[in-house]
Amino acid sequence: MAEEEGGAEDTSFLRTEDMVALSCTGTGERVCLSAEGFGNRQCFLESIADKNIPPDLSQCVFVIEQALSVRALQEIISSNDAEAGKGLGSGHKTLLYGNAILLRHSNSDMYLACLSSSSSNDKLAFDVGLQEQSEGASFVQGSTNPGEACWWTVHPASKQRSEGEKVRVGDDVIFVSVATERYLQATKENSQSIVNASFHVTQWNVSPFGTGLSRLKNQPCVFGNDVLRFTHAGDECLTIPSSWSLESSETNIIVYEGGSVMQQARSLWRLELARTKWAGGYINWYHPMRIRHITTGLYLGVKEDSNDLCLLSKEEATLSATCFYLREVKDDNKVILEDKDLEVIGVPNVRYDDVTVIAQHMETGFWLSYKAYQVKKKN
Secondary structure: OOEOOOOOEOOOEOEOOOEEEEEEOOOOOOEEEEOOOOOOOEOEEEEOOOOOOOOOHHHOOEEEEEEEOHHHHHHHHHOOOOOOOOOOOOOOOEOEOOOEEEEEEOOOOOEEEEOOOOOOOOOOOEEEEEEOOOOOOOOOOOOOOOOHHHEEEEEEOOOOOOOOOEOEOOOEEEEEEOOOOOEEEEEEEOOEEEEEEEOOOOOEEEEEEEOHHHHHHOOOEOEOOOEEOOEEOOOEEEEOOOOOOOOOOOOOOOEEEEHHHHHOHHHOEEEEEOOOOOOOOEOOOOOOEEEEEOOOOOEEEEOOOOOOEEEEOHHHOOHHHHOEEEEOOOOOOOOOOOHHHHOOOOOOOOEOOOOOOEEEEOOOOOEOOOOOOOOOOOO
16 A cells, blocks of 8 residues: 555555455354355355454455456457556555456466356356466456456445545445446355355445555565474474373473474464454554464364463464464553554564563463473472
8 A cells, every 4th residue: 555745654545465354244243254265266255253362364365466457358358469468567556446456466476366166056157266377268368368368347235435535444335346237145044154246236344354554565574374393492492292182181282392384384374363454464562462373273272271382273263262463562551452553554673583472371461481391409
């Protein structure tokens, strides 16, 4: 998103290269549009209704890759020139109502598309999933532009907005498939929550995840959803032992370890800010977050019967058990920020290889540290 005069980032409007999560209540609860992209290309809905059950927001992030007028898009699609559409780089262009857009799934680099298959009871509906740019009947041979099935037009869901206006962060919008003229819909079918393209309208809330400009200008900064290692004393890192197992409390432990583990996947963690809005913003001091272990998919937390750290399943990962925040200094001051101070993109003050951080468990106030044993000498 663009910068204001004072150098601060203007996060009021959506722009190309911004990252968003699409949520709605079309199924009776708040859900996010989600996709795996590896093996299963069909989209599904991820519940974000319960704060004590963490959603996998990494699968819900879409990048607004391009925004064009419908007329410009039709000229590209109808052109037989393989070079058509090249040079239409986004450049953080402001998104307008009525624009046709590409939504690229952040994890898989594939595009949100209206597929040709139909697995719904509604025989006039089409499946919604992910598609590579070289697929689709409307794809021009030799071009690098996605086919018509990947394009969606954005329309206001509120009468307070009109075609041609800028799309604001947090607006409720309606998506229409350019290829089929069907709406992106979330609904329930046989007690299952599904997403498809149909003639029934669903209003989607465009929740900001992060901005392309902030990541471009502040690459050394730590952002929500980053995967990293916590190094300690320069020669060891936070990890699980090679003999780790969830079955036993004796093996479900967290350790500091050096050596080859510093290049292994079992020492990787993802920082997941405990919110949906700006979940991919800057990691800041006192912002509640969960720390997720990459190879197991489990969450760093505190055991109920002790203050020992362990890995907890998604169902056990309540806010009280798994929420930490980063501190600059180690003191006894407990700081709880209000929601209005948390649901912001934040400021770039935590940087890789530049800042030493201290992790504190929010509920207990304990610090992430070594477990020390007291040894008594005889005589």
